[in-house]
Amino acid sequence: xxKLDKIHKAFGDNQVLRGATLHIPKGESMVIIGGxxxxxxxxxxxxxxxxxPDAGTIxxxxxxxxxxxxxxxxxxxxxxxxxxxxxDSLPVWQNVAFxxxxxxxxxxxxxxxxxxIEKLRRVGLKADVADRLPAExxxxxxxxxxxxxxIAADPEIIxxxxxxxxxxxxxxxxxxxxxxxxxxxxxxxxxxxxxxxxSVRAIADRVAMLHDxxxxxxxxxxxxxxxxxxYVQQFIHGKADGPIEAVR
Amino acid sequence: xxxxxxxxxxxxxxxxxxxxxIGRFIMFLFETISHFFRPPFYVGEFxxxxxxxxxxxxxxxxxxxxxxxxxxxxxxxxxxARFNAEAVVPQIVAIGMVRELGPVMVGLMIAARVTSSVAxxxxxxxxxxxxxxxxxxxxxxxxxxxxxxVLAAVIVVPILVGxxxxxxxxxxxxxxxxxxxxxxxxxxxxxxxxxxTTDIVSSLIKxxxxxxxxxxxGCYYGMNSGRxxxxxxxxxxxxxxxAAVLILAANFALTALLFSA
Ligand SMILES: Nc1ncnc2c1ncn2[C@@H]1O[C@H](COP(=O)(O)OP(=O)(O)OP(=O)(O)O)[C@@H](O)[C@H]1O
Ligand SMILES: [Mg+2]
Numbered sequence: 001x002x003k004l005d006k007i008h009k010a011f012g013d014n015q016v017l018r019g020a021t022l023h024i025p026k027g028e029s030m031v032i033i034g035g036x037x038x039x040x041x042x043x044x045x046x047x048x049x050x051x052x053p054d055a056g057t058i059x060x061x062x063x064x065x066x067x068x069x070x071x072x073x074x075x076x077x078x079x080x081x082x083x084x085x086x087x088d089s090l091p092v093w094q095n096v097a098f099x100x101x102x103x104x105x106x107x108x109x110x111x112x113x114x115x116x117i118e119k120l121r122r123v124g125l126k127a128d129v130a131d132r133l134p135a136e137x138x139x140x141x142x143x144x145x146x147x148x149x150x151i152a153a154d155p156e157i158i159x160x161x162x163x164x165x166x167x168x169x170x171x172x173x174x175x176x177x178x179x180x181x182x183x184x185x186x187x188x189x190x191x192x193x194x195x196x197x198x199s200v201r202a203i204a205d206r207v208a209m210l211h212d213x214x215x216x217x218x219x220x221x222x223x224x225x226x227x228x229x230x231y232v233q234q235f236i237h238g239k240a241d242g243p244i245e246a247v248r
Numbered sequence: 249x250x251x252x253x254x255x256x257x258x259x260x261x262x263x264x265x266x267x268x269x270i271g272r273f274i275m276f277l278f279e280t281i282s283h284f285f286r287p288p289f290y291v292g293e294f295x296x297x298x299x300x301x302x303x304x305x306x307x308x309x310x311x312x313x314x315x316x317x318x319x320x321x322x323x324x325x326x327x328x329a330r331f332n333a334e335a336v337v338p339q340i341v342a343i344g345m346v347r348e349l350g351p352v353m354v355g356l357m358i359a360a361r362v363t364s365s366v367a368x369x370x371x372x373x374x375x376x377x378x379x380x381x382x383x384x385x386x387x388x389x390x391x392x393x394x395x396x397x398v399l400a401a402v403i404v405v406p407i408l409v410g411x412x413x414x415x416x417x418x419x420x421x422x423x424x425x426x427x428x429x430x431x432x433x434x435x436x437x438x439x440x441x442x443x444x445t446t447d448i449v450s451s452l453i454k455x456x457x458x459x460x461x462x463x464x465x466g467c468y469y470g471m472n473s474g475r476x477x478x479x480x481x482x483x484x485x486x487x488x489x490x491a492a493v494l495i496l497a498a499n500f501a502l503t504a505l506l507f508s509a
Binding site: 045048049050071074075077078079081082083085086087088089098099102103104149 | 290369376377381384385386
């Protein structure tokens with residue numbers, strides 16, 4: 001469903017992606033792991049067209065994203081940003097219901113609000129946060145509002161950039177279950193970035209490891225535990241020594 | 249050889265850079281205008297912009313105009329006295345306020361108040377990925393953020409200028425009748441008789457142009473902000489500088505165009 005083919009991206013002389021290639025089949029949950037600053041978020045943004053790759057092609061549903069109808073394409077997407085990226089001028093429920101209040105999915109205000117409150121409930125937030133402003137919420141709460149916004153319009157393809165960072169272990173468990181549920185029940189295709197190995201095990205069908213600008217390794221969770229790949233081994237066991245230089 | 253060529257190369261690079269900048273800005277302008285005519289229209293955003301650019305600017309515009317009009321009356325009276333022409337105060341205050349000072353002062357206040365806040369707001373949205381989030385939510389940031397603000401400014405700043413003109417003339421009137429001994433009925437009649445429709449129309453045209461410049465500069469620098477708090481600061485500063493300079497330059501151009509015939 002989503003195919004990245006030899007994606008290159010540099011910011012100035014900072015070569016971030018150097019030929020990353022990845023395939024995510026429809027209805028699968030792909031988790032991307034990799035060191036901080038290796039370009040995981042950049043890779044997601046390339047697929048969404050927020051960042052233009054220097055070279056390489058990205059296909060979604062067999063269509064090149066640079067030539068496809070961008071509006072139709074984005075209508076099927078949901079994205080949780082690493083920093084939540086909530087609109088701070090709008091109350092929480094209007095953030096969640098943003099898509100439902102304008103454009104092609106527009107519906108009556110009361111109905112949109114109801115859906116927003118239901119989505120907030122699914123990420124473990126009570127109805128009383130609905131009328132607060134994002135700035136009045138804690139970091140973890142903002143993250144969950146961002147998640148509710150990403151799933152509000154029941155997208156077919158969902159990207160989560162570190163969905164459990166900043167959450168307590170119980171809430172992280174709730175979110176992991178939710179992501180799994182969205183993939184299994186709604187048949188969505190998901191691409192998740194995380195550093196949290198519990199999360200990886202809970203939500204991944206397949207795991208890909210990004211290192212040095214390329215996908216170094218990819219396989220199922222079971223394969224991940226058995227692989228002899230020194231990069232994956234070092235990463236999942238959190239060792240300071242290994243092929244990945246910890247101190248640069 | 250290099251001694252000759254390298255300064256030339258620098259000049260060339262600078263010129264190319266500047267031309268590219270102007271090109272980017274013109275594309276930004278045309279894209280903004282195109283969104284005025286292509287649905288969907290974000291009506292709520294537009295009315296909010298009308299309110300924040302227009303209504304909430306009234307106090308500062310009123311105060312600026314009042315003091316400017318008062319000072320103008322004092323100066324013209326003192327200056328006119330040197331060749332026994334004190335009586336021209338009402339006419340010169342009217343023409344000075346309506347043709348030049350009203351639009352320019354209001355334009356500059358809008359640059360200070362609106363350009364800066366629009367630039368800081370949009371730049372912060374850029375830096376915190378809210379602009380990216382808009383795109384992923386199928387909302388064009390130019391249509392959602394830029395178009396409503398620019399359109400609102402083009403509509404509402406002329407109204408502010410009109411109000412500023414009236415308050416400025418009132419300032420001159422108050423000073424003249426209270427301290428300079430003018431008869432109030434005569435003052436008002438002189439003002440009304442002297443002002444022509446073209447004066448007023450040109451004042452409002454200037455207002456629309458200045459409003460457009462102020463909002464566009466805020467949006468342009470905000471959208472193109474660099475990263476981090478420093479990026480926001482730089483975007484805000486540059487937007488106000490650019491808006492103020494462009495407003496004064498446009499004022500010169502418009503005055504030459506409208507009054508030289
Ligand atoms: N807009 C940008 N301009 C310049 N450099 C950028 C930009 N976005 C990302 N980078 C650089 O690209 C590199 C990868 O960034 P990215 O955000 O993708 O990392 P990441 O893998 O998501 O890391 P983390 O796990 O810490 O979130 C970093 O070195 C970053 O400085
Ligand atoms: Mg990241």
